Amino acid sequence: MHTQVTCPQCGTPYTAEIHQVIDSDETPELKARLISGQLNIAICPNCGAGGQMTTPMLFHDAAHEMFIVYIPQEMNLAYEQREQIVGQLARQVMDKLPPEKRRAYMLQPQTIISMQTFMEQVLETEGITKEMIQRQQKQLELLQKLAQADPDVADYLIKERIGEIDETFFAMLQQYIDGAAQAQDNKQMVALTNLRAKLMTETEIGRQMEKRQIALHGLNREAKAQNGLSSELLLKHLLKHAGDEGVENALVMAGQPALTYQFFTLLTAEIEKKEKAGDLAAADKLTGMRTRLLKVFDDMQAQSQKLLADAEATLQAILAADDKDAAIQANAAKIDDAFMYVLSSRIAQADQQGNAAEAQALNAIHERIIKQAESQYPPEILLLNQLMEAQDEAAQQKVLDENAALLTGELVQVLDAVMKQFEDAGREEVNGRLRDIKKLVEARL
Numbered sequence: 001m002h003t004q005v006t007c008p009q010c011g012t013p014y015t016a017e018i019h020q021v022i023d024s025d026e027t028p029e030l031k032a033r034l035i036s037g038q039l040n041i042a043i044c045p046n047c048g049a050g051g052q053m054t055t056p057m058l059f060h061d062a063a064h065e066m067f068i069v070y071i072p073q074e075m076n077l078a079y080e081q082r083e084q085i086v087g088q089l090a091r092q093v094m095d096k097l098p099p100e101k102r103r104a105y106m107l108q109p110q111t112i113i114s115m116q117t118f119m120e121q122v123l124e125t126e127g128i129t130k131e132m133i134q135r136q137q138k139q140l141e142l143l144q145k146l147a148q149a150d151p152d153v154a155d156y157l158i159k160e161r162i163g164e165i166d167e168t169f170f171a172m173l174q175q176y177i178d179g180a181a182q183a184q185d186n187k188q189m190v191a192l193t194n195l196r197a198k199l200m201t202e203t204e205i206g207r208q209m210e211k212r213q214i215a216l217h218g219l220n221r222e223a224k225a226q227n228g229l230s231s232e233l234l235l236k237h238l239l240k241h242a243g244d245e246g247v248e249n250a251l252v253m254a255g256q257p258a259l260t261y262q263f264f265t266l267l268t269a270e271i272e273k274k275e276k277a278g279d280l281a282a283a284d285k286l287t288g289m290r291t292r293l294l295k296v297f298d299d300m301q302a303q304s305q306k307l308l309a310d311a312e313a314t315l316q317a318i319l320a321a322d323d324k325d326a327a328i329q330a331n332a333a334k335i336d337d338a339f340m341y342v343l344s345s346r347i348a349q350a351d352q353q354g355n356a357a358e359a360q361a362l363n364a365i366h367e368r369i370i371k372q373a374e375s376q377y378p379p380e381i382l383l384l385n386q387l388m389e390a391q392d393e394a395a396q397q398k399v400l401d402e403n404a405a406l407l408t409g410e411l412v413q414v415l416d417a418v419m420k421q422f423e424d425a426g427r428e429e430v431n432g433r434l435r436d437i438k439k440l441v442e443a444r445l
């Protein structure tokens with residue numbers, strides 16, 4: 001919904017977007033914005049002044065049976081007015097839910113008047129407890145102190161509060177460094193960078209992080225040089241760090257796709273080699289690593305099986321629905337890479353088995369999904385798709401003729417952005433075609 005705002009600074013009236021209902025399942029993007037403090041922000045188009053708007057909000061999380069309404073204290077509402085707003089928001093949610101999804105806890109939403117308490121509850125659904133938030137606040141305070149402290153005070157603080165200097169602390173420090181760089185605050189940036197260098201060498205956690213970073217860097221560099229990651233390569237780097245669980249984990253997380261049956265065959269061969277050579281200590285160390293990695297591998301398998309099973313269930317629900325488009329829309333959040341993978345393999349399977357009716361039904365769903373996705377793309381992206389799909393240059397020129405109105409500098413900007421994305425994803429082969437398209441577009445500007 002939109003609301004009329006008058007800028008407190010310059011008096012300009014403008015409209016701002018307001019969201020009052022946030023649902024973990026239905027609108028995860030709103031929840032993410034709420035958590036990062038980017039929800040219900042009004043910015044004056046005239047002078048740029050603005051900030052978070054004061055508005056009631058209802059938050060729903062089905063998994064945690066959480067149904068809470070925030071009524072800002074500063075709105076100074078009487079009891080009846082508050083109850084009225086709570087009732088209205090709760091009804092908005094209930095009316096949208098099919099009857100079978102309505103639950104008893106929704107009949108009595110909890111009213112909260114402090115934004116801090118409201119956010120604590122929201123964060124709890126993400127597994128972030130009040131204690132964790134308090135710890136982070138203390139860490140932030142330590143970080144600010146350290147950034148301004150004289151060397152001897154800093155030494156004292158680091159020693160005194162070493163327990164608070166963990167990976168979260170380093171992540172916060174990095175954010176501050178990035179912020180200072182963006183604000184071109186060189187003095188602050190140098191101070192913070194020095195602080196990080198000091199902590200990296202003087203704390204155990206810092207030294208571990210540095211070791212992990214060096215190990216990861218080595219793996220990435222070699223993978224890039226060899227045009228990709230292989231089981232052999234992952235093993236080679238893991239062997240160098242066997243027994244150091246922190247580094248093992250970092251390497252395996254980065255090299256997940258290479259953690260395969262083939263990998264374990266190679267590792268087992270390596271262990272046998274050590275045993276034959278009589279180096280039992282080394283064999284033991286590697287066996288310990290194999291046990292840990294097998295656990296990671298099993299977890300990964302279980303996770304991907306669950307993803308596939310969920311995707312299969314979503315597909316069945318869409319297939320069973322009378323109104324396919326509505327079903328696709330209702331399940332939009334679940335239509336992800338895993339879903340598309342399941343859908344494509346089911347189509348291939350149906351084709352192979354000669355099951356024409358099923359293949360047709362599945363293909364129809366595939367088409368509807370693509371159509372719905374495309375209808376949300378900006379026209380420039382749709383035009384690029386058309387140009388990529390065109391058979392030859394003549395066909396491309398025809399597409400350009402039909403879309404003369406879109407041939408602007410903006411299209412070139414979109415092209416550059418898309419090319420950058422492919423470049424980052426290591427898909428240079430696509431960019432060759434895009435560069436040719438860019439030439440055609442620029443020739444017409």
Ligand SMILES: [Zn+2]
Nearest residue numbers: 007010044047
């Ligand atoms: Zn203004």
